[in-house]
Structure formats: structure tokens, C-alpha cells
Amino acid sequence: MRKVLIIARTTFKENIRDKILYNLLFFTLAIIGVSVALGQVSIGHEQKIIIDMSLSAISLFGTLIAIFIGTGLVYKELDKRTIYNLISKPVRRSEFILGKYLGLMSTLLVNLALMSAGAYLALWLLGKSVQSEFLYVLAAVYAIFLQLMLVTAIALMFSTFSTPVLSAVFTFALWVIGHFSTEMKRLADILRSAVTGHICVALSYALPNFSNFTISGRENLLKSAAHFHAPQLTTLMLATAYGFLYSALLLTLAVFIFQKRDFK
Amino acid sequence: MNVVEITHLTKDYRTGFWFHKRRRALEDLSLTVQAGEIFGFLGPNGAGKTTTLKILMGLIRPTAGKARILGCPIDHVQMHQEIGFLPENPYFYEYLTGREYLIYTAELFGRGRAAAQSRAVELMEMVRLEESLKIPLRKFSKGMIQRIGIAQALINDPRIVFLDEPMSGLDPVGRREVRDIIMNLRARGVTVFFSSHILADVESLCDRVAILNRGRLLDIGRLTEILRMEVSALEVMAKDVQAVTLERLQQLGGQTHAIGDRLHITLPDDRSLLEVIMTVQEGGGKVISVNPVRESLEEFFLKRIDAQYVSSHQYAQAGSEISR
Numbered sequence: 001m002r003k004v005l006i007i008a009r010t011t012f013k014e015n016i017r018d019k020i021l022y023n024l025l026f027f028t029l030a031i032i033g034v035s036v037a038l039g040q041v042s043i044g045h046e047q048k049i050i051i052d053m054s055l056s057a058i059s060l061f062g063t064l065i066a067i068f069i070g071t072g073l074v075y076k077e078l079d080k081r082t083i084y085n086l087i088s089k090p091v092r093r094s095e096f097i098l099g100k101y102l103g104l105m106s107t108l109l110v111n112l113a114l115m116s117a118g119a120y121l122a123l124w125l126l127g128k129s130v131q132s133e134f135l136y137v138l139a140a141v142y143a144i145f146l147q148l149m150l151v152t153a154i155a156l157m158f159s160t161f162s163t164p165v166l167s168a169v170f171t172f173a174l175w176v177i178g179h180f181s182t183e184m185k186r187l188a189d190i191l192r193s194a195v196t197g198h199i200c201v202a203l204s205y206a207l208p209n210f211s212n213f214t215i216s217g218r219e220n221l222l223k224s225a226a227h228f229h230a231p232q233l234t235t236l237m238l239a240t241a242y243g244f245l246y247s248a249l250l251l252t253l254a255v256f257i258f259q260k261r262d263f264k
Numbered sequence: 265m266n267v268v269e270i271t272h273l274t275k276d277y278r279t280g281f282w283f284h285k286r287r288r289a290l291e292d293l294s295l296t297v298q299a300g301e302i303f304g305f306l307g308p309n310g311a312g313k314t315t316t317l318k319i320l321m322g323l324i325r326p327t328a329g330k331a332r333i334l335g336c337p338i339d340h341v342q343m344h345q346e347i348g349f350l351p352e353n354p355y356f357y358e359y360l361t362g363r364e365y366l367i368y369t370a371e372l373f374g375r376g377r378a379a380a381q382s383r384a385v386e387l388m389e390m391v392r393l394e395e396s397l398k399i400p401l402r403k404f405s406k407g408m409i410q411r412i413g414i415a416q417a418l419i420n421d422p423r424i425v426f427l428d429e430p431m432s433g434l435d436p437v438g439r440r441e442v443r444d445i446i447m448n449l450r451a452r453g454v455t456v457f458f459s460s461h462i463l464a465d466v467e468s469l470c471d472r473v474a475i476l477n478r479g480r481l482l483d484i485g486r487l488t489e490i491l492r493m494e495v496s497a498l499e500v501m502a503k504d505v506q507a508v509t510l511e512r513l514q515q516l517g518g519q520t521h522a523i524g525d526r527l528h529i530t531l532p533d534d535r536s537l538l539e540v541i542m543t544v545q546e547g548g549g550k551v552i553s554v555n556p557v558r559e560s561l562e563e564f565f566l567k568r569i570d571a572q573y574v575s576s577h578q579y580a581q582a583g584s585e586i587s588r
Contacts, residue, residue, distance in 0.1 A: 017359040088321040088349040262324040
């Protein structure tokens with residue numbers, strides 16, 4: 001585990017020294033600024049708009065970072081042949097994959113923390129007071145983190161055998177499809193062909209289901225945070241279990257593929 | 265004691281769009297390296313040297329055959345604790361400084377933070393990069409990168425070091441320093457396995473060499489065993505030789521060629537040596553030196569590679585005649 005953490009720390013350092021990351025962060029903060037301006041012209045709904053826009057920006061930019069950096073994580077090591085120096089050391093290939101994953105996840109965690117701090121700052125600037133309901137926003141940020149965990153695992157898995165462009169396309173496609181899993185199940189009910197229906201149901205279970213991270217009961221988790229509704233604890237716990245298990249499965253697959261690779 | 269044992273190692277690369285074609289990079293390679301020796305792995309580009317080293321380092325898997333390092337199979341991760349590796353044209357994380365990279369490497373070998381830091385500084389001094397501790401690797405020249413590569417290969421005080429073209433990209437001073445490092449390693453009992461196509465380096469450093477071409481082992485052994493050590497000619501160097509004397513020297517069987525104010529006279533054997541020396545002196549010239557000419561590694565290497573080319577060409581021709 002120590003070697004995993006050493007690789008993770010270096011990956012984190014790489015991400016932090018990467019200028020693209022700062023640009024995205026700057027852009028997110030700008031969006032939050034815009035939401036403050038918008039909030040001031042929408043009488044009575046300022047806080048709701050700020051929370052809504054901030055959470056959407058946090059989710060969008062977190063996903064972009066996860067996809068664009070995640071898909072290049074392994075590929076860059078192979079392309080620049082830095083992997084030669086690493087695998088020739090007493091390091092298991094699984095330790096390398098896990099280290100890379102944890103490195104990016106810690107970068108995303110720091111980003112989420114900074115972005116959330118920005119959102120809270122915007123709320124404070126607007127109301128000059130802090131309400132206890134603001135804490136519900138953290139539940140939504142946690143759900144976004146779980147979502148990013150899964151997106152990063154997908155991106156990393158693709159990057160073990162594909163180019164960054166293709167990996168990004170595949171990951172983005174899965175991310176989009178994953179938001180329509182519930183619709184896919186509904187489609188299965190509507191379809192007359194039993195075979196197609198079964199395929200739709202199987203796919204809705206097999207493909208990552210991102211609604212697990214956004215829907216709390218009948219409510220959208222992000223929207224409910226904006227309305228200061230307390231999230232359902234069971235939903236969060238199920239989302240946690242789903243996020244961790246699915247990510248672990250994908251990482252196992254990534255390690256399996258990576259074990260078979262020749263580094264020419 | 266054998267520290268590296270390679271047995272019938274073969275590697276095919278799959279090529280083509282559907283990966284249905286095979287290209288043989290290494291064929292049935294068997295050799296051993298003994299503890300404490302400097303072993304040179306020689307061959308032209310594409311001979312299979314890097315493929316062999318990559319298999320030994322666990323970067324690629326062999327199609328057939330096996331290898332052991334320090335008695336352990338090559339996929340044994342813990343065995344890597346005892347070895348160092350410098351890849352050909354190494355690349356490192358450009359966003360780190362040389363010192364940071366060495367600390368990172370030392371930590372991967374299980375050293376604590378403080379021990380890793382002091383080892384990193386120690387090695388930076390050894391490869392003469394102590395002035396560049398805080399410079400990011402992206403600003404390093406090729407020679408500096410090669411030095412960092414050597415430093416990271418030695419970070420764990422290894423029992424065996426594998427160096428793939430260690431002199432590549434280095435100026436004459438740098439090459440001399442690497443030679444000194446390698447000699448120093450041998451003095452400490454470290455085994456060095458290094459590949460090169462710079463024959464002069466191999467000739468001056470190695471106890472034993474293996475010559476590889478087109479994936480096949482052509483020769484292996486001590487330099488004194490594989491090179492013909494008998495004198496093949498004599499070279500007399502003289503100066504102030506007159507034109508009349510030159511004619512007489514050629515009549516004595518000497519091949520002459522002038523470089524600057526010096527004349528090189530090559531004789532097939534020592535039968536006319538005394539007469540040649542006297543002729544030079546009588547003509548007012550001075551004999552500077554007399555040297556026996558032995559077959560160099562370069563001559564041997566080129567001869568072996570040419571021989572393999574001719575035999576494979578003949579084989580291919582014979583094959584095409586049979587198929588006709």
C-alpha cells in the first residue's frame with residue numbers, strides 16, 4: 001500500500017503542476033461569480049440559483065477533469081516511456097494502476113473542496129449569514145464525488161488499452177448513457193419484443209447508472225440541495241456502496257488488462 | 265555463480281492491423297552472466313538487445329523460454345529490489361526536479377523520506393549534477409537526463425545493474441565518467457550487464473561479451489577467446505622519410521600511407537622488420553614506434569555480422585530455388 005501512496009502522491013503533484021487544471025478551476029470560479037450576479041437579479045431565489053449553478057458547475061468541471069486527465073493517466077506513461085523506470089522497480093502493475101487512480105482522485109477531492117468553498121463564499125457574500133441547511137449542499141457535493149470516482153475508473157480502464165481521444169469518447173459515451181439507465185428500463189417495458197426488452201434491462205444493470213448519484217427518492221439530489229431539503233441517508237449509503245463497488249470492479253478490469261500488456 | 269540465466273528466450277511481436285502477422289525479435293537466446301563481471305551485450309540496431317533487456321525487466325513477456333535473475337524468475341517483483349535498470353533514451357517525469365525524481369525512486373525501494381533525500385543528494389553528486397538539484401527535468405539536456413538515468417539505476421545500491429546504451433547522448437567527458445562509474449561498480453562486486461553498439465566502450469570495459477544480430481546470438485565469451493589475439497600485421501610509424509626511401513620500403517613489402525609528417529608502414533609479418541627500420545634510418549628518417557596489429561572487436565563484429573548476412577542471403581536464395 002505504501003508504494004500505491006507514493007505513486008498517488010507523485011500523480012497528484014503532476015496534476016497540481018499541470019496548468020490545464022488551474023484553467024478549469026479558474027473557469028469554475030468565474031461561473032460561480034456569474035451565478036452571484038444572476039442571483040442578484042432574481043428576487044427571492046438568489047440562494048437557490050447560486051447553489052443550483054455552483055453544483056452544476058462543480059459536477060461538469062469535475063467530470064471534465066476526470067475524463068481528460070483520467071484518459072491520459074496511463075497512456076502518457078506508455079507514450080513517454082516513463083513506465084519503463086517504474087515497472088522495472090519492485091512495483092506491481094496493480095500498485096501502479098491504483099496509485100494513478102488515487103492520485104487523480106485526491107486531485108479531484110482538492111478541486112471539489114476548493115469549488116465548494118467558492119460556492120459557500122458566494123452564499124456568504126449574498127446573505128452575510130450561514131444557515132444550517134447549507135450543509136445539505138455538502139451531501140450533493142459528496143454525491144458528485146462518488147460520481148467522479150466512477151467516471152475516473154471508467155477513464156482509467158479505457159486508458160489501459162486505448163488512446164486518450166478514443167478513451168475520452170468511450171468514457172463520455174458511457175457517462176451519457178449512464179444518465180439514462182432508468183429510461184432504458186422504461187424502454188424495456190414499452191418494447192414489444194421480449195429479446196430487445198431483456199437486452200435493455202441487462203444493459204441498464206450492466207452499464208454504470210449515474211442516476212444512483214443524482215436521484216434521492218423522487219427528487220434530484222442537486223435540486224433538493226438547492227431547495228434546502230435534507231437528503232435521504234439510505235440513498236446516500238446505497239450510492240456510496242454502488243460507487244465503491246462499481247469503481248473497484250472497473251479497476252480490477254483495468255489491472256487485468258494492464259497485466260497482459262507488453263510495453264514496447 | 266550465475267546471476268543471470270537466460271534459457272531459449274524467444275520473442276515474437278504481433279504486427280498488422282489484425283495482429284495476425286508475427287515478427288521475430290529474439291530467437292532461442294541462451295546465456296549466463298556470472299557474479300561480479302561486466303558483461304557486454306553487443307549488436308547493431310534491431311539486433312534484439314533492448315528486447316532482451318525488456319524481457320528481463322518484466323516490461324514485455326517472452327513468447328517462449330525463460331530467464332532467472334539472482335535465482336528468481338523474472339516476474340518475481342521482490343527480485344527487483346536488488347537490481348538497477350537504465351532504459352535506452354530514458355524519459356522521466358518532466359514536472360519533477362532531478363532531486364525529487366530520485367527521492368521518488370528511492371521511496372519506491374522502501375527507503376524512508378530522510379534516507380531517500382540523502383541518497384538522492386549523494387547520487388546527484390556522483391553523477392555531477394549537484395548544481396542542478398532544483399531544476400525541473402524538462403530543462404535537462406540529453407546528457408543530464410542520461411546521468412539522472414544512471415543515478416536512478418543505482419539508487420538502491422543494486423547487486424546487478426542493467427544498462428541499455430549507457431553512453432548514448434554523452435560527450436567524451438561524460439562517457440569517461442560513466443566508464444569510471446562502471447569500473448567502480450565492478451570494484452565493489454556489482455555485476456554490470458550493459459548493451460551498446462559503441463565497440464570501443466565494450467572493448468575497454470567488458471570481461472565477457474555476447475554478440476547478437478537479427479535476434480540471434482552469434483558469439484559469446486571472453487574477448488581474448490572470441491578475438492584472434494595473434495598478431496595479424498606490424499605497423500611501423502616513422503617521420504622525415506624521403507621519397508627515395510619510400511620506394512625502397514614498398515619494395516620490402518610495406519604498405520605505406522602518410523598522415524601529416526608521419527609515415528605509417530604496415531608489414532604483413534616481422535621478416536622484413538629489421539630491414540625496414542634500417543632503411544628508414546639510413547634515409548635520414550626516424551622510427552617513432554613499432555606496434556603489433558591485432559584484430560579489433562570492431563573488425564570481428566563486422567566480420568561476424570557480414571558472415572550472418574551472407575549465410576542468411578544464401579539460405580534465402582537456396583530456399584527460393586527449391587520452391588521454384
